[in-house]
Amino acid sequence: MSPSRSHLSVDIGTSSLKAALLDDHGSPLGSTKVSFAGMPGADLGAWDPSVWDTAFRQALGTLKEGKKASSVTISGNGPTLVPLQKDGSLAGPALLWLQRRSPAEIPPDSFSYFLPAAGWFRETQPDLFEKTAVFVTCPGYLSYRLTGLASAACPGRDFSPFMWDSPQLSAWGFEASLFPDLLFTGDRVGGVSARAAEEFGLGRGVPVYAGGPDYMMAIIGSGAVRPGISCDRAGTSEGINYCSLRPVDSAFLRTLPHAVSGLYTVAGILSSTGRVFEWFRRITNQTSRDYEDILREIYALPLDAGSPRFFPSRHRGPIWDFDQGIFAGLQPDHTHVELGKGVVEAIAFGILDVVETLNREGCAVASLRGTGGQYRNLHWNRMKADILGIPLEIPRVIDAELIGNLSAALVGEGVYADLAQAAENLVQIDAVIEPEMDRHGRYRELYREYREACDLIPGTGP
Numbered sequence: 001m002s003p004s005r006s007h008l009s010v011d012i013g014t015s016s017l018k019a020a021l022l023d024d025h026g027s028p029l030g031s032t033k034v035s036f037a038g039m040p041g042a043d044l045g046a047w048d049p050s051v052w053d054t055a056f057r058q059a060l061g062t063l064k065e066g067k068k069a070s071s072v073t074i075s076g077n078g079p080t081l082v083p084l085q086k087d088g089s090l091a092g093p094a095l096l097w098l099q100r101r102s103p104a105e106i107p108p109d110s111f112s113y114f115l116p117a118a119g120w121f122r123e124t125q126p127d128l129f130e131k132t133a134v135f136v137t138c139p140g141y142l143s144y145r146l147t148g149l150a151s152a153a154c155p156g157r158d159f160s161p162f163m164w165d166s167p168q169l170s171a172w173g174f175e176a177s178l179f180p181d182l183l184f185t186g187d188r189v190g191g192v193s194a195r196a197a198e199e200f201g202l203g204r205g206v207p208v209y210a211g212g213p214d215y216m217m218a219i220i221g222s223g224a225v226r227p228g229i230s231c232d233r234a235g236t237s238e239g240i241n242y243c244s245l246r247p248v249d250s251a252f253l254r255t256l257p258h259a260v261s262g263l264y265t266v267a268g269i270l271s272s273t274g275r276v277f278e279w280f281r282r283i284t285n286q287t288s289r290d291y292e293d294i295l296r297e298i299y300a301l302p303l304d305a306g307s308p309r310f311f312p313s314r315h316r317g318p319i320w321d322f323d324q325g326i327f328a329g330l331q332p333d334h335t336h337v338e339l340g341k342g343v344v345e346a347i348a349f350g351i352l353d354v355v356e357t358l359n360r361e362g363c364a365v366a367s368l369r370g371t372g373g374q375y376r377n378l379h380w381n382r383m384k385a386d387i388l389g390i391p392l393e394i395p396r397v398i399d400a401e402l403i404g405n406l407s408a409a410l411v412g413e414g415v416y417a418d419l420a421q422a423a424e425n426l427v428q429i430d431a432v433i434e435p436e437m438d439r440h441g442r443y444r445e446l447y448r449e450y451r452e453a454c455d456l457i458p459g460t461g462p
Contacts, residue, residue: 259419
């Protein structure tokens with residue numbers, strides 16, 4: 001491998017686009033994050049996918065050397081669909097994952113996480129559906145803009161039913177032509193077209209490789225590619241994923257095939273934890289304050305400070321739902337710091353509940369590999385480790401999707417035989433945060449009290 005080579009890795013999140021230029025060994029040569037906030041069309045209720053084009057151009061404007069990249073690999077949020085007309089123009093807004101749209105009736109034995117949104121679109125937007133020639137995924141949209149080829153990146157053959165396959169499409173009554181054939185992570189989508197090269201400034205013909213759903217690329221990029229390794233994906237939402245040799249049948253966990261053949265990801269999901277923390281910052285007028293400063297104040301409060309408790313609308317199947325919630329125990333002398341303590345403890349207690357559920361199901365979580373911007377915050381890491389009572393491992397590249405994408409590109413190039421081998425060579429752990437066990441002991445008591453209170457409040461129980 002030439003030391004001069006570089007690879008452009010892009011991840012489209014719910015609130016921002018992240019991009020990095022990485023060398024063959026996974027070392028960052030440059031990185032950037034472009035927030036969607038304030039962009040025309042960045043409306044979670046009616047999302048214009050051209051927002052992703054704008055953010056990608058801005059990222060390339062910052063990563064000027066990215067225009068010389070040897071490859072491009074894209075991951076993105078899901079299950080999200082984008083309807084395209086025959087000429088490649090948009091047939092309607094993106095059907096974002098967090099909109100949770102489904103038709104009145106879902107076929108029995110439907111496994112797909114994507115087709116319910118398409119069914120809703122057909123049922124409620126018939127004129128737009130009639131214009132649609134093909135649905136692409138979120139990362140598939142940007143891949144289409146670069147190559148002119150409709151695609152959908154799938155983590156592996158065993159994962160196909162959870163996206164779409166012939167039986168699923170037939171059950172839903174969709175024409176097969178509406179959904180592109182699935183490419184597996186590391187497959188070559190195509191080369192950058194002449195038109196895209198001119199529009200974005202990339203090299204014509206540069207190979208574009210299939211990444212996949214952001215959560216799976218984060219799992220790969222954290223190194224959770226062998227049984228027993230767990231990662232915590234902390235972004236707009238949060239997921240604790242355990243790499244398992246076997247599926248787990250639990251009402252409070254979700255099992256899906258891993259991108260590494262023969263393995264499974266067993267997960268507990270905390271919906272909208274990142275969003276609820278941003279809501280807390282907004283209502284306490286702290287959006288311009290540094291994230292680290294806010295958590296430093298919260299961490300400095302005594303554990304028995306008598307802060308108000310925050311209760312989310314807790315379990316819905318395998319999901320802790322933080323879309324709604326209530327504060328209890330507010331006092332006149334409470335400040336934004338006590339309110340923040342209630343919010344972050346509720347999030348961490350949700351994570352602890354997931355970890356305990358995994359442990360009970362035989363998925364022993366000995367440590368967590370952290371991914372996502374939250375893991376740049378030392379005090380949040382320390383608080384989370386204290387509550388969980390296990391070490392947190394912090395990778396060199398926090399936004400692990402980007403290393404997952406690099407793994408896919410190097411597998412596609414034949415540098416590595418498979419994703420597990422690539423990840424094990426590319427992922428490096430920069431720091432380990434050990435828990436303070438005295439604090440953990442007191443947090444266990446607070447957690448027990450919190451769970452008992454949850455059971456007494458309507459709408460917050462399992």
